[in-house]
Amino acid sequence: MARTLQLTPLHDRHVALGARMVPFAGWDMPVQYEGVIPEHKAVRADCGVFDVSHMGEFEVEGPRATELLQSALSNDLEKIGPGQAQYTLLTNDRGGILDDLIVYRLGDFRYLLIVNAANREPDFRWLKSRELPGSDVRDVSDEYALLAVQGPRAIERLGLPEAKPFTFAEAEIDGIECMANRTGYTGEKGCELLVMAEDAGALWDRVLERGAVPCGLGARDTLRLEACFPLHGNDITGDTDAISAGLAWCCALDKDFTGAGRLREIKGSGPERRLVPFVMDDKAVPRQGMAIAGGGEVTSGTHSPMLDRGIGLGYVPANASTIGTGLTIDVRGRERRGHVVKRPIYEREE
Amino acid sequence: MAATETYPEDLKYHTEHDWARIEGDEAVLGITWFAQDSLGELVHYEAPKEGDSVAKDSPYGEIESVKAVSDLIAPLSGEVIEVNQKVVEEPETVNADPYGEGWLVRIRLSDPAQADALLDVDAYKQVVAES
Numbered sequence: 001m002a003r004t005l006q007l008t009p010l011h012d013r014h015v016a017l018g019a020r021m022v023p024f025a026g027w028d029m030p031v032q033y034e035g036v037i038p039e040h041k042a043v044r045a046d047c048g049v050f051d052v053s054h055m056g057e058f059e060v061e062g063p064r065a066t067e068l069l070q071s072a073l074s075n076d077l078e079k080i081g082p083g084q085a086q087y088t089l090l091t092n093d094r095g096g097i098l099d100d101l102i103v104y105r106l107g108d109f110r111y112l113l114i115v116n117a118a119n120r121e122p123d124f125r126w127l128k129s130r131e132l133p134g135s136d137v138r139d140v141s142d143e144y145a146l147l148a149v150q151g152p153r154a155i156e157r158l159g160l161p162e163a164k165p166f167t168f169a170e171a172e173i174d175g176i177e178c179m180a181n182r183t184g185y186t187g188e189k190g191c192e193l194l195v196m197a198e199d200a201g202a203l204w205d206r207v208l209e210r211g212a213v214p215c216g217l218g219a220r221d222t223l224r225l226e227a228c229f230p231l232h233g234n235d236i237t238g239d240t241d242a243i244s245a246g247l248a249w250c251c252a253l254d255k256d257f258t259g260a261g262r263l264r265e266i267k268g269s270g271p272e273r274r275l276v277p278f279v280m281d282d283k284a285v286p287r288q289g290m291a292i293a294g295g296g297e298v299t300s301g302t303h304s305p306m307l308d309r310g311i312g313l314g315y316v317p318a319n320a321s322t323i324g325t326g327l328t329i330d331v332r333g334r335e336r337r338g339h340v341v342k343r344p345i346y347e348r349e350e
Numbered sequence: 351m352a353a354t355e356t357y358p359e360d361l362k363y364h365t366e367h368d369w370a371r372i373e374g375d376e377a378v379l380g381i382t383w384f385a386q387d388s389l390g391e392l393v394h395y396e397a398p399k400e401g402d403s404v405a406k407d408s409p410y411g412e413i414e415s416v417k418a419v420s421d422l423i424a425p426l427s428g429e430v431i432e433v434n435q436k437v438v439e440e441p442e443t444v445n446a447d448p449y450g451e452g453w454l455v456r457i458r459l460s461d462p463a464q465a466d467a468l469l470d471v472d473a474y475k476q477v478v479a480e481s
Contacts, residue, residue, distance in 0.1 A: 031417070036390060036391060036416045036417070218390075218416060218417055222416060283394060284394065284396075285393060285414050302416060302417075303393040303394065303416050305416075334396075
């Protein structure tokens with residue numbers, strides 16, 4: 001039976017702009033307006049805005065909120081104070097990645113978690129079932145909309161002050177109050193604006209008036225892949241671990257979060273395979289699920305608008321994961337050559 | 351640069367959104383406006399080689415956008431005598447001009463009578479309307 005798709009508070013605006021809408025994680029979302037490539041290039045050159053209101057938001061509060069989160073999340077929460085944010089992983093007891101998310105420390109005893117749309121319900125159940133007396137987890141997703149405003153001119157166009165990455169503050173844009181998070185998924189400067197759902201339409205309109213180009217999920221994917229940000233469900237899953245995925249940097253292995261022991265073992269013995277970024281030498285577009293000769297697999301692939309060639313992320317045997325190593329991908333029965341590159345695949349020169 | 355929606359009257363169409371321009375015992379093949387619009391900006395053309403045989407209703411190559419790949423279905427049978435290298439180099443040519451600069455291959459027909467089974471423009475427009 002078809003399940004009704006959820007609509008963000010900006011849905012009418014996407015339709016009015018002529019966006020092509022697609023189902024994504026249970027939501028009816030814009031995949032593109034003008035086209036993936038012009039939207040991608042707008043973000044690299046100037047400023048684009050994405051409706052990412054489908055993402056989930058949880059508030060975790062109470063005197064034992066830190067204890068609860070530190071037992072569930074991989075990164076070291078003590079590294080951030082109020083006004084700071086952190087990329088972190090929700091892990092299972094095998095060290096697998098249930099989700100990747102950003103935790104915002106609102107206060108000493110209060111946090112906001114922004115999680116992937118597809119994982120909102122399982123993440124919430126996971127955390128809720130681990131609540132301690134003195135820690136309360138609430139799903140507040142429906143109260144908020146989230147607009148990612150990204151690009152070298154994003155901050156200037158919004159009239160916001162410069163601030164360090166992974167910080168946040170209350171802000172007002174043309175009279176609309178929001179929380180301006182200096183985070184994103186494009187590899188560019190910019191912010192993600194968390195706004196009350198009822199104010200989302202007005203904020204979207206003001207952001208467009210300020211010159212941001214509306215961008216869909218298509219460009220969001222090509223941008224994140226050029227920046228080598230993993231996508232949960234593709235590159236990282238409950239069956240892949242942070243060490244193999246190159247995410248050891250966000251795992252505080254001296255802590256006892258769920259699965260930390262297993263991750264220490266993997267780190268000690270060295271992972272059998274590693275997630276690497278690669279660029280195609282032959283003309284071909286790699287896609288998720290394609291085999292890499294020698295026992296590897298593509299987990300994300302696309303055409304890079306900036307490099308004008310195929311790029312991707314994939315797992316390869318650890319002994320074939322060094323930068324420059326050639327790889328052969330089975331593109332629907334044809335052998336196509338590429339090579340491992342360093343992260344990120346694309347970075348704009350300042 | 352995207353073209354506006356058109357379906358020229360002088361072409362024959364296949365239900366898989368391919369067109370053929372028949373010129374004597376040869377035909378030029380391509381994809382329709384509807385096909386390129388559905389796929390979005392094209393980024394790769396996996397072309398057949400000159401001399402390859404193509405069979406009516408079977409794939410003869412692939413065309414790929416940022417998000418999706420699609421088989422190219424031959425509306426007619428024959429032998430490939432020319433591949434449009436401009437599209438190999440710049441696949442977005444198909445988006446800009448699907449019936450002109452964005453043609454894909456020229457074939458020598460092995461069974462010109464097959465053309466009788468193809469759709470005329472009105473019949474093809476009906477296919478598009480129902481897609």
